[in-house]
Amino acid sequence: MRLKSLRLINFRNHAETTIQCCDKTNVFLGENGEGKTNILEAISYLCLTKSFFGSNDGTVLQIGKPSFELDGEIHSDSEISYHTRVLYSGNPKEKKFSINKSPVEKFSGVIGQFPIVILSPESGSVTFGMPADRRKFMDFVISQSSKLYLEDLIEYRRILKQRNKILLDAKLQRTDCSELLEPWDNGLVEHGALLMQRRWKFVQEFHPHIVKAHRLLSAETETPSLQYHPSVTVDSFEEQSGIREQFYNALQQARTEERRTGSTAIGPHKDELDFTINNIELRKFASQGQHKTFLVALKTAEFFYLRERCNETPILLLDDVFSELDSHRSKQLLELIHPLGQTFITATNKNLFPAKFDWTESNRKFFIHQGAVVYDEASNFIN
Template identity: 50%
Template sequence: MKIVSAQLRNFRNHTDTELEFKAATNVLLGENGQGKTNVLEALSYLCLTKSFYATNDSTVIQQGKEFFDVRGTFLLDHGTESQIRVVYDASLNRRRYFVGKQEVETFSSVIGKYPIVILSPENSSITFGMPADRRKFVDMVISQSSKVYVDDMLEYRRTLRQRNKILIDAARKKMLTAADETSLAPWTESLVVRGSKIILKRAHFLQEFAPYVSNAYASIVDDNEVPAIDYEPQIACSPKDTVAEIEERYRRTLEEKRNDEIRTGSTLVGPHRDEIAFSLNGLHLRTFSSQGQHKTFLIGLKIAEFFYLKERCNETPVFLLDDVFSELDERRSTRLVGFIENLAQTFITTTSENVFHNALLWGGEKQKIFIRYGAAVSEKEMTTA
C-alpha cells in the first residue's frame, strides 16, 4: 500500500494542509513544535481509524474549531485506489470514517486493510517499561491482523470493568453478599471465556512471531546476539493447549483467588496481568541490556511487525518513523535507512537532515517536505524569518 496524498483540516496545528507523497521515502523536516508528528498522527487516523498516541479526539481537534477532517488517497498493492476520510464533530463528540462515499459503521471492519508500522519515541516503553507496555504492543500487532481478537479484547475489558465494580463494592462491605454472588457469576464466566481465547491467541501469535524477530534482528545487527520472546501468562498455557483446557485452569485459579479478590476489590487473574519477556542471548533485556541494545531490539520488533503484517494482511504496511534517527549512531542509521527504504513507503520526521549522514540520495521517489507553523512550505520559506 502507498499513501498518495493527504489533506488535514483543523487537525492540531494544521488548519489546511495538503500533502502529496512519493512512493518511497518522505522526510518531514522542520523545527521543534512545527507539526511534523501531527502529520504522522493524521496518517494513523486514516489507517487505523484512530490516533497512534492521543486517546481523545478532543485534544486533536484544533483549539476553538468545531470539527477536524482528514482525507487521504491510498493505492493498494493490487492496484485499486481508495479515498479515506475521517471526520470528527466536536459538538456531537463523534468520529466518522468513510471509505469512498460509504460510511464505515464498525471501526473493527477496517482492521488489517491499511496496515501501518509506527516507530516513535514513546515506543521505548515497549522494552524499558512495564508489562502493560509490552502487552499493548502485542495486542496492537494482533489487532491489526485479527478482528476476532479485537472483539474479544473489547468484551474482555468491558467484563473486567463490570466485574471490578462488583468487587470494589464487596471490598468496601468486606463481604460478597448472595446478590453480589449472583451478579458476579455471568461476568466471571465471560471473563473466563474471552480471557482464555486471548491467552491462547497470544501464545499462538508469539510462537509465530519469534522467527520474524530473529530474522529482523539478523538483518540489522552483525553481532552475535540472539533475541528471544517468552510469553509468561498468569494462567499456564502452551500453544498446543485447547481453549477448554485453559478455561478450566482459569476457573480454578479464580476460585482460589476469590477471597483475595474480595479483599483487594479487583480481578487478580487474567490476560490483563500477563508478562511478555524479552531477552538477548538468554539474558533479560530489562535487567541486563544497554541503551543501544534496547533500541535495536525495538527496531527488530518493528521490522518483524512489518513482515508479519505484510503476510497476514496481504498488504504492504507503510512505515511511520517519528524522530527515530536522532538517537542512532551513524552506522546504525545508515543501515536502517538502507534497509527500510527498500521495503515500503516510509514517512520520517526529523529536525535535521544531518541525521541521515548523506545515506539518502534525494530525487526519484524520495522527497523532503518542509513543515513550518502547521503548514507545508517551500525550502526557501523555511529559511526566511
C-alpha cells in the first residue's frame, strides 16, 4: 500500500500541515524539535488508529486546542483507495475513526488492514532490553497479521488485570480468594493457550524471514534465530486442549506463590523470546554492530512477514535511524529499503544521502520547521 497524502490539524506542533507523498522514499529533514517525528506518529494514527509510541490522545492534541484532525489517503496494492480519518473532539473528548466516511466502531478491527513497520531509536530495546520489550514486538507484529490474536490479547489482558486485583486484595486483606479466582482461571487459560500457540507458530513462520533479511545485511557465517520460551512448560503446541490442560495445572501449582506475591505468576505475560546469532544469545553477548544489524534485519523480516500475512505491502517508518550510522551503512540501508516499498524517513542531516541520490518523482524531501513544511520539492526538484 502507499500513503498518497496526509493532513494534520492541531496535532502536536502541527497547526495545519498537508503533505503530498511520493511512492518511494519520503524524507523529512529539519533541526531537532521541529516536528518530524510527529508526522510519523500521525501516520501511525491513520494506519493503526493510535500512536506507536503509546502516547494518549490528550497528549498529541496541540496544547490549548479543542480538537485535532488527521486525514490520510491510502492506496492499497490492488489500487483501492481508502480515506482514513481521525477526529478527537467533544466534551468529554472522544476519538472517532472512519474509513471512507464510515465510522469504525471497533478500533482493533483496523489493525492489520494498513500494516506499518517502524524503526526508531526506541526500537533498539527489542534486542537490548527486557523480555517485555520482545513480547511487545511479538504482539505488535502478530496483531497486525491476525485479528483473532489481537482479540485474544485484549481479553487476556482484561482477565489478567481482574485476576491480579483479586490476588492483591486477598494478599492485603489476608483472605482466601480461591473461589473468586476460579472463573478467571478458566478465562486466563482459554485465551492464554491461544496466545501461546499463536506465538509458537509465529516464531516458526518468522524464522525464514529473519534468515533471509540478515543475509542481505551481513556475512553468511552469521545465522540468526528466534526461540520462544513460554512461562508454562508445554509438551506440544499442536493441540489447544493439551496447552490448556498444562497451563491450568501449572496455575494451580503456582497458587501458593501467587498468594505470596499478589499477582499472576505464569502465562503469556511472562513469556520470553530470545534472539540468537550462531546460537549465542544476542542480548548478553552481541557487539553493538551485531545488535544494529540484527535490529535492521528484524524490521526487514517484519516487513516481509507482514507483506505475506496481510497480503498488503507495509509502509516503512524510519525515525532518526541514520544519525547513528556512518555514510557507508546509511547508503547500505537506503539501498536495502528502496526496493521494498514506500518509506518515510526523518533525519537532521541533509548531507546524509549520497550525492548521487535520485531526488526525482519517486524520492521526495521535505523540510520541516516549527510544525510546518517549509519546503517541498514536489514541484521543484533540486539535487
